[in-house]
Amino acid sequence: MSSVRVLVGTRKGAFVLTADGKRKNWNVSGPHFGGWEMYHLKGSPVDPNRVYASQTSGWFGQLIQRSNDGGKTWQPMSNKFVYDGVPGTHQWYDGTPHPWEFKRVWHLEPSLTDPDTVYAGVEDGALFRSTDGAQSWQEMSGLRKHGTGPKWQPGAGGLCLHTILLDPENPSRIYIAISAAGAFRTDDGGETWKPINRGLHSQYIPDPNAEVGHCVHHIAMHPSRPNVLFMQKHWDVMRSDNGGDSWQEVSGNLPTDFGFAIDVHAHEPETLYVVPIKSDSEHYPIDGKLQVHRSRTGGNEWEAMTKGLPQQNCYVNVLRDAMSVDSLDDCGVYFGTTGGQVYCSADAGDSWNPIVRDLPAVLSVEVQTLR
């Protein structure tokens, strides 16, 4: 029988939540790495028991952990992330040049074909790759050196590379996104990159047609249509039908188009999920009502999913990597909050139940469907 494993990264450790395909009775394992910030955990699609985890701390820096048994046991791997060559500068918040400095790994993206290959999105904005199961890391410096790097400026959370999307139909194509530089694409396996931000509009940028400088919060893709991308920007939900060459706004009737998380239904490429957040100065739901909004039309027309979610006095946030879907027949949707709840919908968003209510603030949620 199928089952699911939910990998949860929090401010104070990692948790592994497991259930059978009914997704009603859950086993909770953790905290793993108690006391550490676990930015992201993700399993290999090729070997689901191979899981990579980003473990970080203001005191002790970055560690990378690897499990070969689905998160039961872990071993520390290489944490040596060294920029290629002399890294130079990007822009600081005040527009002055600031040296590139490695701070942490925000996102780990295992290869679609090789369990030993994994990509790491780091702060300050750069992409690294390991081809030996995280025993060593090499920067894919074509991204940082493609030309606009010195213009990149950090968002409030830092100059973080937080999204890595691997094209399942074209192994040479990778999409990434950086706050607040924007989205970028390579079509040659990472040698060369180009900004893909045409159509994005950001009030805080003096030049509305700026090539970079957009605060992209997250991008999602359905594996059956890798040319179609959905983006939650700082403000605005956007869609591209041409691999990011151009974007159109699909915020439609959302009560607010600010937010962080966005994801796509496992079997319906036009069904999207976002969690509207009140504003960039108030990172919580409108009127204390936690709502997932679902569009079945690829955007523009949205409906509020509220059944089982708190509809009063709820002032949590849902961060950019804290939403995921499983691929069971009835697609499960999951998200975690800064209040420590992880919610599961076993019916594509119609109704929700908390798996856990009292974890530390949730930074990331990834789901593995095990068959």
Place this chain on the structure above:
Amino acid sequence: MTSTVRIELPAHLRTLAGVGREVSVELEGTATLRAAVDALEARYPMLRGTIRDQVTHQRRPFLRFFACQEDLSHDSPDTPLPEAIVLGKEPLIVLGAIAGG
């Protein structure tokens, strides 16, 4: 000259290295802070990068080195360690700043 230096680690690094409060490392030649951390990282490779940067060897900002009630954090890493440390009478303490929640 060989010396055995005791090093006291903060709780998270004990867990990471799978050790108790204190570890001992053997140093050849002059016992310095650099030699002690080099030996610590050689014996416990999982600690690389957690106490000092792996490339620049700069101490991580929220960590300090104490010995014999003295803060050695701003000393040159090549300064000889105090005699009590070299003789194993006192531990070299790696201390995490009290901060955060």
